[in-house]
Amino acid sequence: MIKDISNLQAKLQALVLSQQGLHAQGQVADYIPALAEICPKKIGVSIATIDGNTIGAGDYKIPFSIQSISKIFGLVMAMNRIGDDLWQRVNMEPSGQPFNSIIQLEWEKGIPRNPVINAGALLIADVLTSRFSSSKLAFLSFMRTLANDETIYIDKHVYESELNHGNRNAALAYLMKSFGNIEAEIPELLSHYFTQCSVAMNCEQLANSLLFLANKGVDPKTKKVICSARDAHRINAILSTSGMYDQSGEFAFSVGLPAKSGVGGGVIAIVPNYGVICSWSPPLNKFGNSVIGTNLVSNIAQELGLSIYH
């Protein structure tokens, strides 16, 4: 599909230009000071394809806090580690809640709705903390291997800030523990979770790191099997129904790609058999998704006819 790379490159640059000035339509995440400090005007976008091309425009080489995009990588590690036992402890249904809610966790007796809402990602953090001797190092190592870049790092400033404002996540974790669905000690689990969220990467690295999901589990660059084809399918399904918080349905409706956003302003979208789009712009809409990041993915998907629903 990606016949004319230089043409696409030009399109990306035009797209980035077209979005400048729209950052006032959103709000930079301010629940932790470290995120609130980011310049709201940053805009980056990158496309990596399974046939080996990577292009980008704007601030696509500037690292940002990947936040909830890290949930995908944690999920892959947990699926690889404990297999289908995972699905006894977390469901794979959309949450249908206006915000990431403790109410549903109570109703469903400590079983999170899916692995890409906070409760589910905390459960995944429990699996990793309990099953890896050093889960934080294992996570960082996994990210560096996928991105083929040993300089990827944990932003300690963000990490400390998260830790100091993590009371709601602690509440979710303790509630799951009260239902017997958490093994680890909560402080250790939270430490892993906030470490994951605090990884800094840029658009280009993220797009390349996720190519295996567009390629039936195999990293097209190294031919290494990152996960099974079945698990790549499953992750794409989960991202399609639940990856964009409570705007997931609308994103499917108007864009039509498996995707995940983070409150750092990043958005990734998987295009099966084609590649990965990653965009970044800090201001968020009321659902917690990057306004401009969503626009960029939407425009690229429409321009290139990438939706999975037609």
Add this chain to the structure above:
Amino acid sequence: MIKDISNLQAKLQALVLSQQGLHAQGQVADYIPALAEICPKKIGVSIATIDGNTIGAGDYKIPFSIQSISKIFGLVMAMNRIGDDLWQRVNMEPSGQPFNSIIQLEWEKGIPRNPVINAGALLIADVLTSRFSSSKLAFLSFMRTLANDETIYIDKHVYESELNHGNRNAALAYLMKSFGNIEAEIPELLSHYFTQCSVAMNCEQLANSLLFLANKGVDPKTKKVICSARDAHRINAILSTSGMYDQSGEFAFSVGLPAKSGVGGGVIAIVPNYGVICSWSPPLNKFGNSVIGTNLVSNIAQELGLSIYH
């Protein structure tokens, strides 16, 4: 993809045989007497392709009550009639509720989560009742045209039974009306809604009637535009995130096709650029989806590699 029709025909027959005896794993819908009377051992399946082939196995020519599958057709009619105004009155997000709930409707002030849960379908019924001089005839006429079969009928026995057990749907409708989101008189609206649900069709007819959704809105047999390409996309997206009730996430996870089920035991799945699968078997699982119907679609999708998520 469908290269060898006779081979596929044989596979369907084998699949139907393989499912016999599994009907005890589910329960025939018994909330209305007319549905409870159905023989639980019926099994039918049909595939229609956009290149003009239709095959089937088992009871694929026996009509059954389409029930909630009718929500797709009502939605198409309403989208065609009032355009994007529709999305001011109904959302397109998955519901995330264990059952089709009045709770969410109260929380979200009378705006249904999506058009394929009951509340949403009642809102669609309001649009049709208010905008067509005779919405029931218009609906039946639409179904007959799509199926190219003037014998398609309303099962009056089912209709009467629905009407006598429609108190929950009445509650949903009156609650929406209390929020100002319903125009019609409720008895008229319910009469339309139950008429829709009571249409009887067989697997072959349903599969052929929905080919436009696999073909960017165009009926491949008649070349007639049933809806816009954009609306076909949108409907497939909604069916992907919300079509199988509160099992939609699991269905995406394990099967990976836009689909819709009805409590009459029917299941339809859209395969973009390929065709439509329709299966039927009355016993339902706890989510209200046909046990065997779901198995059949799942097996066919895996066998032919039809998922949209890889």
Add this chain to the structure above:
Amino acid sequence: MIKDISNLQAKLQALVLSQQGLHAQGQVADYIPALAEICPKKIGVSIATIDGNTIGAGDYKIPFSIQSISKIFGLVMAMNRIGDDLWQRVNMEPSGQPFNSIIQLEWEKGIPRNPVINAGALLIADVLTSRFSSSKLAFLSFMRTLANDETIYIDKHVYESELNHGNRNAALAYLMKSFGNIEAEIPELLSHYFTQCSVAMNCEQLANSLLFLANKGVDPKTKKVICSARDAHRINAILSTSGMYDQSGEFAFSVGLPAKSGVGGGVIAIVPNYGVICSWSPPLNKFGNSVIGTNLVSNIAQELGLSIYH
């Protein structure tokens, strides 16, 4: 306790004066036009004692729409008619919901939390409609007997207005019917319910009509047994925990009397072994209770030391 009647009379007049000008602190109910038309400056208060005295001040002889205060009288009629069977169909617990909610009714499978929230009063209306040949006449007759005044009437203007804006009550009733907890046809039940609500009475009449609750079930004027001592006790208990909507706890905390309010602006409070206070002022606070009406009862209770909690 009421030693000096003329002194108390003077106090009531002073109290009414002290509240003038406070009507802007609330909002007259506007969900139906007929209530919105009331002059917001009306203030009335009356005290009737079991030893036969009645005093009043302000607009205490002007009839107003009793609205939810009617729930007490309907409850008495239903308790007398079907005895303890009633408590199989309605609970006696406080609701703890910010507003009279359909959510709780769904959770608790069609069993209303108590008989003085809307759902519970609709269930009572079902009992009356089903067990009396002419429940509306029976209700009116009961009111006239209690007040010893044959001129008490149904305000037809209010009744029609209620009927035209009764969609939420219809939703509650149909939801209960879907759970099998309603016998009557909903339109008939609603007609009874809105008739009840539309009775017009003044403060003096209401205070006198409720003396049996302060006197172990016996009307002190006629010596007639209106209900058993046990049922008078039970009703006072329900009014204490649930009579003032979601402000019931605060009212107990600061005033300490069994009480009931209506959106017409009336408030009644039972003082066991002493008498009944009835106040009236149309503007309501956010809980639906009369601002000034509550103030008046509170001041009288404190002045005379009437609380049941010390």
Add this chain to the structure above:
Amino acid sequence: MIKDISNLQAKLQALVLSQQGLHAQGQVADYIPALAEICPKKIGVSIATIDGNTIGAGDYKIPFSIQSISKIFGLVMAMNRIGDDLWQRVNMEPSGQPFNSIIQLEWEKGIPRNPVINAGALLIADVLTSRFSSSKLAFLSFMRTLANDETIYIDKHVYESELNHGNRNAALAYLMKSFGNIEAEIPELLSHYFTQCSVAMNCEQLANSLLFLANKGVDPKTKKVICSARDAHRINAILSTSGMYDQSGEFAFSVGLPAKSGVGGGVIAIVPNYGVICSWSPPLNKFGNSVIGTNLVSNIAQELGLSIYH
């Protein structure tokens, strides 16, 4: 009212005998091992009156874990310490939830419904932890003074057990902290809370310790002001609407006294201007209230005509 003490003593003994064999109607609390070890057949009851009499029957001198009855004493300490500021941080409404729920705390943005549900008592624990240099010692000292018994102790075995099974309470506390309604560090707060719950006292001691609530805030033995008359009134109101968990309405309906239960099997009831009843029997009903303890209070209240609602 308590004219014939020896007669009443005989009645208590007969009542205790009448309840033997009913312990199988309930279940001893088993969420923590230390409580599950209690002999289910223990039955004790005591009445203390404001005129200085104390009587008892059965195991009324055997100490048990006071558990949630401690919430009353914590509340008194907090009201005395910070006055009406307390009511900015906790409400005084009944909760209306089937169990002590995190759902309501989320809805109401971290403001507990009242101080005698777990969330509210944790908030009180926050006040005490933050405002006393050594809140645990202060609490124990308060209990010893009220009971006039320096041997009252913390059951360390129960305390440790609580601490090891306190995940749900931790979840409630962290959720409130995420809303900014908790000052203390959660582990410290929980340590105080579980200390409170682990105080061991017998029926006689508890009945005497609470006499101030029946006597407008003044301990009738020492004439010491324990709290203001207004606060005694308020506490009795809260206990009336909310003291018996989600059975509070039924308890008001059938018994009619301000009361509080604990999962250790204790029940206390305040009789304004008369005295206090305390009963104890470990097996609990589904609401968490002692089956026999409730029976005993109910029988005594009816026998002596003590209800506040007639």
